[in-house]
Amino acid sequence: MTETMTQDIPRVEWPTQLQELSSRYQGWRTSIRVMGGEIGDQRVAADLPLQGFSVETQGSEAGKILIELGDSPNNFMIHHVDYPLRVQVAEMQPGSAADVEIESEDGTVTLVGLRAPTALPSRRQVAPGERGFRRRGMEVLREKAHRLGRPSKREPNVGNVERFASVAAGSLLAALGLSRRSVSGVLTAGVGAALIYRGVTGYCHAYGAMDVDTAHRKGERAARSPEEITRQGIHVEQSCLINKSPEELYEFWRHFENLPRIMNHLHSVRVLDDRRSHWVAKAPRIAGGEVEWDAEITRDEPGSVIAWRSLPGGQINSVGEIRFRQAMGDRGTEVHVSMDYIPPAGQLGHWMATLFGESPQRQMREDLRNFKRIMEVGEILTIEGQPRGTCTGMGRERRSTETE
Amino acid sequence: MKALVWCAPRKVAVEDVPDPAILNRRDAIVRVTSTAICGSDLHLVDGFIPFMKPGDIIGHESMGIVEEVGPDVDRSKVNVGDRVVVPFPIACGNCFFCRRGLWSCCDNTNPKAHMGDELFGQATAGIFGYSHLTGGFAGGQAEFVRVPLADVNCQKMPPDFTDEQLLFLSDIFPTGYMAVEHCNVQPDDTVAVWGCGPVGQFVIRSAFLLGAGRVIAIDDEKKVPERLQMARDGGALTIDMHDEYVYDRLLELTCGIGPDVCIDAVGMEAHGYTMLGSIYDKVKTNLFMETERPHALRQAITCCRKGGTVSIPGVYGGLSDKIPMGALMNKGLTIKTGQTHVHKYVPELLEHIRSGRVDPGFVVTHRLPLSEAPHAYEIFRDKKDGCIKVVLNPAS
Numbered sequence: 016m017t018e019t020m021t022q023d024i025p026r027v028e029w030p031t032q033l034q035e036l037s038s039r040y041q042g043w044r045t046s047i048r049v050m051g052g053e054i055g056d057q058r059v060a061a062d063l064p065l066q067g068f069s070v071e072t073q074g075s076e077a078g079k080i081l082i083e084l085g086d087s088p089n090n091f092m093i094h095h096v097d098y099p100l101r102v103q104v105a106e107m108q109p110g111s112a113a114d115v116e117i118e119s120e121d122g123t124v125t126l127v128g129l130r131a132p133t134a135l136p137s138r139r140q141v142a143p144g145e146r147g148f149r150r151r152g153m154e155v156l157r158e159k160a161h162r163l164g165r166p167s168k169r170e171p172n173v174g175n176v177e178r179f180a181s182v183a184a185g186s187l188l189a190a191l192g193l194s195r196r197s198v199s200g201v202l203t204a205g206v207g208a209a210l211i212y213r214g215v216t217g218y219c220h221a222y223g224a225m226d227v228d229t230a231h232r233k234g235e236r237a238a239r240s241p242e243e244i245t246r247q248g249i250h251v252e253q254s255c256l257i258n259k260s261p262e263e264l265y266e267f268w269r270h271f272e273n274l275p276r277i278m279n280h281l282h283s284v285r286v287l288d289d290r291r292s293h294w295v296a297k298a299p300r301i302a303g304g305e306v307e308w309d310a311e312i313t314r315d316e317p318g319s320v321i322a323w324r325s326l327p328g329g330q331i332n333s334v335g336e337i338r339f340r341q342a343m344g345d346r347g348t349e350v351h352v353s354m355d356y357i358p359p360a361g362q363l364g365h366w367m368a369t370l371f372g373e374s375p376q377r378q379m380r381e382d383l384r385n386f387k388r389i390m391e392v393g394e395i396l397t398i399e400g401q402p403r404g405t406c407t408g409m410g411r412e413r414r415s416t417e418t419e
Numbered sequence: 420m421k422a423l424v425w426c427a428p429r430k431v432a433v434e435d436v437p438d439p440a441i442l443n444r445r446d447a448i449v450r451v452t453s454t455a456i457c458g459s460d461l462h463l464v465d466g467f468i469p470f471m472k473p474g475d476i477i478g479h480e481s482m483g484i485v486e487e488v489g490p491d492v493d494r495s496k497v498n499v500g501d502r503v504v505v506p507f508p509i510a511c512g513n514c515f516f517c518r519r520g521l522w523s524c525c526d527n528t529n530p531k532a533h534m535g536d537e538l539f540g541q542a543t544a545g546i547f548g549y550s551h552l553t554g555g556f557a558g559g560q561a562e563f564v565r566v567p568l569a570d571v572n573c574q575k576m577p578p579d580f581t582d583e584q585l586l587f588l589s590d591i592f593p594t595g596y597m598a599v600e601h602c603n604v605q606p607d608d609t610v611a612v613w614g615c616g617p618v619g620q621f622v623i624r625s626a627f628l629l630g631a632g633r634v635i636a637i638d639d640e641k642k643v644p645e646r647l648q649m650a651r652d653g654g655a656l657t658i659d660m661h662d663e664y665v666y667d668r669l670l671e672l673t674c675g676i677g678p679d680v681c682i683d684a685v686g687m688e689a690h691g692y693t694m695l696g697s698i699y700d701k702v703k704t705n706l707f708m709e710t711e712r713p714h715a716l717r718q719a720i721t722c723c724r725k726g727g728t729v730s731i732p733g734v735y736g737g738l739s740d741k742i743p744m745g746a747l748m749n750k751g752l753t754i755k756t757g758q759t760h761v762h763k764y765v766p767e768l769l770e771h772i773r774s775g776r777v778d779p780g781f782v783v784t785h786r787l788p789l790s791e792a793p794h795a796y797e798i799f800r801d802k803k804d805g806c807i808k809v810v811l812n813p814a815s
């Protein structure tokens with residue numbers, strides 16, 4: 016007989032309980048499915064060893080639950096669960112299986128399946144890094160298109176064919192959903208629209224969560240392998256227009272301790288003296304959960320430029336520069352940021368690269384957007400904590416019928 | 420509190436949900452006294468707008484009384500006890516766009532801006548109850564609604580008017596007005612409007628307010644005779660798309676040159692009026708890649724006089740097909756469109772209401788308690804029971 020124990024973990028206990036779960040199940044074979052999401056049910060990971068769960072407590076990502084999987088740079092990933100609402104743990108057949116179900120405010124459910132490591136470590140071969148995920152995602156889409164009577168014959172070349180399949184399948188689903196008016200038809204409508212979006216934009220949230228870029232967009236380089244990143248480092252450049260004077264913007268930024276309010280990956284910055292500061296950024300658990308380094312200001316021109324670089328002895332090498340310039344007319348101030356990260360050599364570097372490599376341009380764009388919001392509005396609007404209904408319509412049924 | 424929740428395409432329900440709380444320091448909580456259902460809500464319910472999530476509270480035309488304000492709200496602008504109308508776009512009032520009067524394009528109010536960037540190139544403002552593409556903010560078809568940046572987004576109202584006279588300042592009155600104001604209407608101009616729904620009705624009233632010589636309104640006399648009647652009551656000539664050839668009639672009425680201004684107040688779910696047109700979109704949306712049915716828009720472009728203006732308040736969300744670019748370019752047409760910059764128009768429209776030139780309550784045909792919202796959606800969507808505009812009362 017199997018014995019199942021399901022437990023609802025209250026929010027205040029998430030940090031400690033998830034910590035405990037992590038140590039209990041570290042190394043277990045883990046799969047993650049996201050159900051009820053924008054493009055239907057997605058399997059985002061299969062059979063990767065668990066590193067652990069954590070709750071992001073600081074920065075603009077506070078509130079997220081992160082799940083780290085993988086034990087080598089080639090199969091490593093971090094899955095983010097946004098707006099978690101409920102965490103349930105079901106431990107079945109003690110010692111052999113457990114499920115963690117995380118329900119998000121938007122109704123999506125992340126199901127983490129943990130299975131005891133087999134006696135012989137038969138690590139399923141996941142092709143180099145993200146490519147494994149990429150192919151899986153594509154297979155799902157191709158299967159979808161196929162089931163709808165549009166088999167795609169050629170071996171697809173990532174960006175376009177996949178995108179086409181998305182739009183085609185999406186339009187089909189939307190059209191079928193909207194015309195058939197049957198239960199299943201109605202259900203396909205929403206999925207269809209999201210697929211169209213995905214097709215139109217070439218951006219998939221599931222991929223986003225996995226930090227897999229399947230195409231070049233807006234000057235963003237496609238995802239590079241951790242090897243490439245360790246070799247070349249990461250370079251990001253972004254700019255934005257903010258309706259404040261260069262002096263006011265400079266003032267905010269010059270107080271580096273403000274930066275964790277706007278930068279996603281920073282936990283804290285402590286100012287040591289006039290020129291030096293101590294930075295703590297989040298890192299994969301496997302690399303210690305945090306990385307720290309000291310930085311010093313290399314250029315400081317009030318109201319116009321701040322440049323900094325990390326000092327030797329830290330866990331990461333970085334240089335950064337921000338420039339402020341009066342924009343034309345009454346457009347406020349042009350802000351240009353550039354940053355380079357050079358992860359250290361060796362294994363740690365690989366993991367760092369994986370972390371900092373997650374679409375750095377998009378991340379920097381988000382960070383600058385936060386900067387703009389703080390300066391222009393005084394706050395970053397959130398919807399976390401707002402009320403929502405519990406009805407899932409037929410969403411739950413979709414889960415059991417949509418996927419094979 | 421009670422709130423209307425989107426469950427799935429074609430399914431909404433009234434549910435008990437937690438009361439909203441102050442989440443940002445400039446938030447206010449408004450007790451909703453009246454809230455309306457909009458044609459835009461129908462696009463959500465029909466599943467034409469992506470990124471709805473089961474459980475989302477919808478509704479974006481609301482007014483009520485401020486119950487609570489966050490610590491950083493500028494109390495000289497709004498305070499507890501004030502009677503306010505809440506514009507459907509959420510704006511900051513201080514970004515590049517807000518300062519240029521483009522409130523619905525605000526850069527700072529959409530927490531999910533990355534999605535808008537991906538889909539539209541640049542994200543637009545947050546909108547109440549209108550999918551996660553516009554921020555996923557809980558909507559106002561509820562007993563209470565949280566209003567971010569309350570000192571910008573709560574529009575204080577005088578006490579001496581009824582809710583029904585003021586409520587439509589949240590959306591459809593400014594929407595009809597902006598659609599016309601965009602077109603620099605002259606006293607000898609003929610304005611043609613497709614769709615006699617609530618937006619079409621306010622287009623008609625606004626066209627006269629802004630000095631148009633003549634207004635011609637188009638809709639289906641068989642399906643919605645009451646709407647065409649309301650259009651005639653507003654002073655418009657009407658064309659029945661069911662029995663008349665719209666193009667022929669418009670050219671006849673304008674001595675062969677076409678209307679100077681053509682306004683699409685129908686949007687992405689237009690009904691086709693030519694066999695070819697509707698079959699085309701049906702086949703197209705079924706088999707290939709189209710996310711909407713732009714019949715009215717196509718016809719507006721085709722009918723518009725050379726050098727005229729086509730104004731599009733009707734909502735589109737994705738990719739439309741077979742837009743007559745040739746006609747558009749060769750006839751030298753101007754296109755004007757956008758989600759309405761509501762904040763910009765509230766003071767001037769309030770003046771029109773005060774002066775008695777317009778009493779926006781004319782459009783209301785149904786008054787129902789919030790608890791009957793699912794039924795209200797049904798009659799509004801299916802144009803049953805003479806339904807033109809429903810106002811919901813969360814208190815009754």
Ligand SMILES: NC(=O)c1ccc[n+]([C@@H]2O[C@H](COP(=O)([O-])OP(=O)(O)OC[C@H]3O[C@@H](n4cnc5c(N)ncnc54)[C@H](O)[C@@H]3O)[C@@H](O)[C@H]2O)c1
Nearest residue numbers: 458459594614616617618685686689690732733734758759
């Ligand atoms: N731009 C904005 O900010 C804004 C604000 C509010 C509403 N809207 C949009 O305006 C549109 C109309 O809103 P509403 O509340 O009046 O909706 P509604 O659904 O009540 O009215 C639409 C009307 O168009 C008619 N119609 C359908 N196909 C037609 C055709 N081919 N030719 C002529 N008439 C046709 C219908 O019979 C109906 O009477 C919607 O798309 C809505 O989303 C836009």
Ligand SMILES: [Zn+2]
Nearest residue numbers: 457458459590
């Ligand atoms: Zn509306």
Ligand SMILES: [Zn+2]
Nearest residue numbers: 511514517525
């Ligand atoms: Zn703004």
